[in-house]
Amino acid sequence: MALVDLVMPKLGESIMEATILKWHKKPGDTVKQDETILEIATDKVDSEVPSTAAGTIKELLFNINDVVPVGAVIARIETDKEASSAYTTSAPPPEEELEAVAAEEVPYVPKAHATSASANGNRFYSPLVLNIASSEGISMSELETIPGTGNEGRVTKKDILQYVQDKRSGKIQEPKTKKQEPKDKIQEPTVMEESKREQESKPAYETPATVERPAYDGNVEIIEMDRMRKLIARYMVESKQTSAHVTSFAEADVTNMVLWREKVKTDFEKRENTKITFTPLFIDCLVRLIKKFPLINSSVDNDKIIVKKDINIGMATALPTGNLIVPIIRNADYLNLVGLSKQVNTLAENARNNKLKPDDTQGGTFTLTNVGSFGSLMGTPIINQPQVAILAVGAIKKRPVVIETEQGDTIGIRHMMYLSLSYDHRIIDGSLGATFLSAVAKEFENWDVNRTW
Numbered sequence: 001m002a003l004v005d006l007v008m009p010k011l012g013e014s015i016m017e018a019t020i021l022k023w024h025k026k027p028g029d030t031v032k033q034d035e036t037i038l039e040i041a042t043d044k045v046d047s048e049v050p051s052t053a054a055g056t057i058k059e060l061l062f063n064i065n066d067v068v069p070v071g072a073v074i075a076r077i078e079t080d081k082e083a084s085s086a087y088t089t090s091a092p093p094p095e096e097e098l099e100a101v102a103a104e105e106v107p108y109v110p111k112a113h114a115t116s117a118s119a120n121g122n123r124f125y126s127p128l129v130l131n132i133a134s135s136e137g138i139s140m141s142e143l144e145t146i147p148g149t150g151n152e153g154r155v156t157k158k159d160i161l162q163y164v165q166d167k168r169s170g171k172i173q174e175p176k177t178k179k180q181e182p183k184d185k186i187q188e189p190t191v192m193e194e195s196k197r198e199q200e201s202k203p204a205y206e207t208p209a210t211v212e213r214p215a216y217d218g219n220v221e222i223i224e225m226d227r228m229r230k231l232i233a234r235y236m237v238e239s240k241q242t243s244a245h246v247t248s249f250a251e252a253d254v255t256n257m258v259l260w261r262e263k264v265k266t267d268f269e270k271r272e273n274t275k276i277t278f279t280p281l282f283i284d285c286l287v288r289l290i291k292k293f294p295l296i297n298s299s300v301d302n303d304k305i306i307v308k309k310d311i312n313i314g315m316a317t318a319l320p321t322g323n324l325i326v327p328i329i330r331n332a333d334y335l336n337l338v339g340l341s342k343q344v345n346t347l348a349e350n351a352r353n354n355k356l357k358p359d360d361t362q363g364g365t366f367t368l369t370n371v372g373s374f375g376s377l378m379g380t381p382i383i384n385q386p387q388v389a390i391l392a393v394g395a396i397k398k399r400p401v402v403i404e405t406e407q408g409d410t411i412g413i414r415h416m417m418y419l420s421l422s423y424d425h426r427i428i429d430g431s432l433g434a435t436f437l438s439a440v441a442k443e444f445e446n447w448d449v450n451r452t453w
Helices: 095-103 127-135 157-168 191-201 227-242 255-272 278-292 337-352 430-445
Strands: 002-007 017-023 036-042 045-050 055-060 067-069 073-079 245-253 298-301 304-307 313-315 366-370 389-393 397-405 408-424
Touching: 036 073, 127 157, 245 430, 255 278, 255 337, 255 408, 278 313, 278 337, 278 366, 278 389, 278 430, 313 337, 389 430, 408 430
Parallel strands: 313 366, 366 389
Antiparallel strands: 002 073, 017 036, 017 067, 036 045, 055 073, 245 408, 298 304, 389 408, 397 408
């Protein structure tokens, strides 16, 4: 007999942890190799974790809704193989936060305390960081003051150990606290207890203390937010609090696009075995202009502007539940219309069937959202952090417009569409935002009706 450790798999380059949604097996159940043992969630994407060996479930180390770091052991499987031949599949734990898990320098956090968030709901702490804080007597309020160098400003193992060292050497003063009551009257909660209490009481996003909550009087229906809706609510509020949003508007005559697509769509589908929608046409135009306006393809890190050389276009996609998700078309500037169409259709299909991988939603540098697909003429989209701009295209409508020609002005029926660009005013001035948007509208209008794909 041998025990095989099942670990939280590495789900993407920037994925550091995942939430357990559902266990398909319980201790004592038999399991086949590659059979699904549990479902996990990272941001908006749900995934299944298969067994790496055949045998019997010996132990489950975490509960539903626990947040588990990549590389941590989540279950143990008893197999008939010899210990020397037993094998586990895992990516090496991230050096910053998980090296102590493998080395067992600090005991791992108990199952009930694997989740934590700061008081403002924007910061998460790994179980290892919480365990170190608890053993060093660092309260949750003190933990929130530690600057983080990890992904999205998270406190890493190195950060908290450096803080402890500085505190012992006197570089950091003890935080001021109220006069302590006798120990027999008040028992100070541990950092784990504080963390659990805050997480259990936390809403989807913070409501200002001055705003009174409604009493739900009258004939009402109360609907609990699902997990994705809570994430969307939090991300939208965070984005508004992070970026100085400004939205500019433009109008584009997309008649050439409409006529060209109508002319080629049948042959295109027969030859390439995929449909051509307007989305790849829009992206084809966008990537050319992003190269001319590189600041649009950037992010902000404190007082630094990070200009991205890769052009990874996110396309907002509606799910059957009505929620939106943003899969990423990587290196879109290297794809022709055929490649863009296949990428767009594949990602949209995977999103609708809940088959997106965590990496499919990571690393976007600019986002396109088609509010026109829902019938809207225009919208004011919210920036998808940490990007600095997002373009919304509205519904295409036939309207009479004035057409300027060398022979004079005429009135004609044209296919018109409104565009709206929301951008981060911290680094993108109105002149740049408006110039880029006008260039996009002009690029749409100048679509070559005679081009081949």
